[in-house]
């Protein structure tokens with residue numbers, strides 16, 4: 304992974320960029336690369352962590368602001384908060400979403416594209432949907448004069464996922480039922496091929512960015528058990544899913 308090049312992260316919700324790839328984004332921006340983030344939705348359904356009720360439009364506005372603030376800390380130069388429905392991304396017209404992604408790819412001209420793996424990382428249906436859309440957009444963008452050359456998936460080794468699950472059970476952190484795929488989607492690649500990135504040198508930025516996502520209870524991430532923090536928060540894993548040759 305070349306941190307001096309440009310990367311477009313295509314995710315589903317405001318906060319996926321920080322909790323998912325905050326370290327990588329900060330690394331690239333610090334190394335002189337360029338990054339942009341797409342959040343396909345404005346996260347209006349993510350109300351589980353709120354103390355007070357909030358109308359969806361109000362929450363969408365708040366979460367968009369949180370995304371902008373977090374991205375600024377990470378050094379992200381472009382943020383696109385798209386307005387597809389949170390919790391309903393998989394019901395959107397694939398052609399329409401891919402067309403929108405291609406417009407942004409054409410304009411930003413990234414060297415690499417990052418998205419979730421086929422299991423959506425957490426099994427969230429919006430994550431699985433954006434994975435499909437981003438993969439198709441990567442393929443179709445190969446016809447551009449300056450096409451993206453590398454496609455990465457966010458990955459989490461099984462052992463780390465186990466640790467995370469245990470910690471979530473202990474803390475009582477819940478997932479919004481209905482947004483998650485029931486069955487496990489097997490990954491067609493092996494953990495041995497994951498690229499591990501040491502996030503420690505930029506973890507202060509990731510922590511600050513996480514704090515911007517106030518509506519999403521960043522406390523859980525910032526105060527996770529030491530073992531999990533080392534394995535999950537201070538390390539990020541990626542999988543190089545596709546590479547196309549430079550002419």
Ligand SMILES: [Zn+2]
Pocket residue numbers: 315316319427430
């Ligand atoms: Zn998400």
